[in-house]
Amino acid sequence: MTAANWKSRGKFYTINNKKVFVIEEGSSTETLVILHGYPTSSFDYIKVLPELSKYYRVIIHDHLGFGFSDKPDSFNYSLIDQADFALQLWHKMGLKEVTILSHDYGTSVAKEILARKNHNLIPIKIKKIYLCNSSMRLEHLHLRNMDKLLKDKKLGRYIARLTSYGYRKIKNKLRNNNLNPEIHTEYDIKKVWDNLQSDEGKKDIHLLSDFINERYTFWHRWTEALKESKIPIKIVWEKSDPVAIKEIAIVLATENINDNLEWIENVRHFSIIDSPKYWMTLVFKVKNTKIY
Amino acid sequence: MEASINTDGFVTSKEWKEKGTLISVNNKNIFTIDTGGNHKNCLVILHGYLTSSYDYYKVLPELSKHYRVIIQDFIGFGFSDKLENKYLTIIDQTDYLIQLWENLELNNITVLAHDYGALIAKELLARENSGITNLDIDKVIFCNGSMPIDHTFFLDTTDTKKNNVSKNLVAMLNSFGVYKKTMKNFFYDENNITDDELKVLWKLLEYNNGRDIINFTSNYIRERKIFWNRWISALNETDIPVKLIWSKEDPLAEESIVKLITDKLTNNKTYWVENCGHYPMLESPEKLIECILSE
Numbered sequence: 026m027t028a029a030n031w032k033s034r035g036k037f038y039t040i041n042n043k044k045v046f047v048i049e050e051g052s053s054t055e056t057l058v059i060l061h062g063y064p065t066s067s068f069d070y071i072k073v074l075p076e077l078s079k080y081y082r083v084i085i086h087d088h089l090g091f092g093f094s095d096k097p098d099s100f101n102y103s104l105i106d107q108a109d110f111a112l113q114l115w116h117k118m119g120l121k122e123v124t125i126l127s128h129d130y131g132t133s134v135a136k137e138i139l140a141r142k143n144h145n146l147i148p149i150k151i152k153k154i155y156l157c158n159s160s161m162r163l164e165h166l167h168l169r170n171m172d173k174l175l176k177d178k179k180l181g182r183y184i185a186r187l188t189s190y191g192y193r194k195i196k197n198k199l200r201n202n203n204l205n206p207e208i209h210t211e212y213d214i215k216k217v218w219d220n221l222q223s224d225e226g227k228k229d230i231h232l233l234s235d236f237i238n239e240r241y242t243f244w245h246r247w248t249e250a251l252k253e254s255k256i257p258i259k260i261v262w263e264k265s266d267p268v269a270i271k272e273i274a275i276v277l278a279t280e281n282i283n284d285n286l287e288w289i290e291n292v293r294h295f296s297i298i299d300s301p302k303y304w305m306t307l308v309f310k311v312k313n314t315k316i317y
Numbered sequence: 318m319e320a321s322i323n324t325d326g327f328v329t330s331k332e333w334k335e336k337g338t339l340i341s342v343n344n345k346n347i348f349t350i351d352t353g354g355n356h357k358n359c360l361v362i363l364h365g366y367l368t369s370s371y372d373y374y375k376v377l378p379e380l381s382k383h384y385r386v387i388i389q390d391f392i393g394f395g396f397s398d399k400l401e402n403k404y405l406t407i408i409d410q411t412d413y414l415i416q417l418w419e420n421l422e423l424n425n426i427t428v429l430a431h432d433y434g435a436l437i438a439k440e441l442l443a444r445e446n447s448g449i450t451n452l453d454i455d456k457v458i459f460c461n462g463s464m465p466i467d468h469t470f471f472l473d474t475t476d477t478k479k480n481n482v483s484k485n486l487v488a489m490l491n492s493f494g495v496y497k498k499t500m501k502n503f504f505y506d507e508n509n510i511t512d513d514e515l516k517v518l519w520k521l522l523e524y525n526n527g528r529d530i531i532n533f534t535s536n537y538i539r540e541r542k543i544f545w546n547r548w549i550s551a552l553n554e555t556d557i558p559v560k561l562i563w564s565k566e567d568p569l570a571e572e573s574i575v576k577l578i579t580d581k582l583t584n585n586k587t588y589w590v591e592n593c594g595h596y597p598m599l600e601s602p603e604k605l606i607e608c609i610l611s612e
Contacts, residue, residue: 103543109447144412239543245403
């Protein structure tokens, strides 16, 4: 499967005069909408899509500024814009009830949508939300003094890593984040990068990454959204995360976590690419299925 | 404007509190004044940063003859709930505002937004433009609202602006004496605000330990940066008529901002208030009313 094949598998919708690339597969009455991570695209789901679409009508769109969606030549897109954008798309597609699966960057978009839902501002029904390899760790790291930690050495490095992507860096990041790097072929990663580069996507990347600041700004809004949620939420996270494991433990111990929250541990950041079957089993508890 | 308007009748904070009620939105109490009456149009006032609905005590009686006027204290200000250890973003404030409007069943809305309130008005426009909301907004009036129009502001990666604002706020809120002195600087003539008025403003700030949590809320400066694109686009894309009422001698939201804003808008009209600082509702109430009412 090449990037061009992937493109031909989807179609384009127009939202606010901007083109959005949408993959839509499966004919179940249950709809699963997917919010992809940073700085990749819908392509992340290529390996799990055949299996997922047996159980769901799966809808994945490339966020504005990513993948094959438009990358207009303006300044930045906030996570709030991305949430508006997803809601508009889903409305246009006539979706009434959805299950949301989100990964990385997409989890922030999902949390914003959840906040609006809690405030009764959106009509769409949400059955369940999956937050995979969530951005939780960054936020929790900054629980006590967000401003100070912005200047933190560890974090500064993290931000730098996110904001200065090159092909080589993506490759290294993917490898470092996965325990079995041999699974990656040069080919796979090259495709992700090609995708990112299409339509001059590359030049926007440092502007898109202002979302780190948004996560501090909206920390209260989004943690409250999780706490207040009446929708079941599954949080899939990385137990072996070297950065924030202690902090997460502290937060969990001190906060009154909503009964609707369910935690699934030990899912690596790009499991979806390097061990799709493992990912499917953990996330959806789908047994006896062959992904390859 | 008729000369018969009495705008000099001082109102105490207690009297002001009696004019409104606490309305619960998502378990948070929002102090709201709703003048009601049999008017076709509503005027919703969005107050500025650090102050509250009380800013409008001089203009409310006259405005309520022409509109059903709604003024609410934003959460964190005035008589509304002040949340400890929690920062409410512009996005949160907008959510609460929309829910409050639904609660009050408002139609034919004119929004009057001052200072910080202008950011909330722009967020309302952004949502309206994208069709996420369907609010019945007829017109938006921006009044000395600080807007991040300048590109260089957006490109500032050091958060200098936020740090400066925070620093100034800490100093300003140190004591009533410093507060009084700083506030007077925002007026064209410092005698245009009385000590009694300043005492009420200070009291409202202190209400429910508000002074202890206020610095936290200055995070909105960061939001102006995050949403630069969103809010400029909101102005660019809106088809709702916009009116600007600007006092010329405002040291905070300077005269030059007006041109930058009107360049973004297609349908707009500007009214100037002469010899007036950042608070025209307190310093030139008659003129402000005249500008609001004129078509």
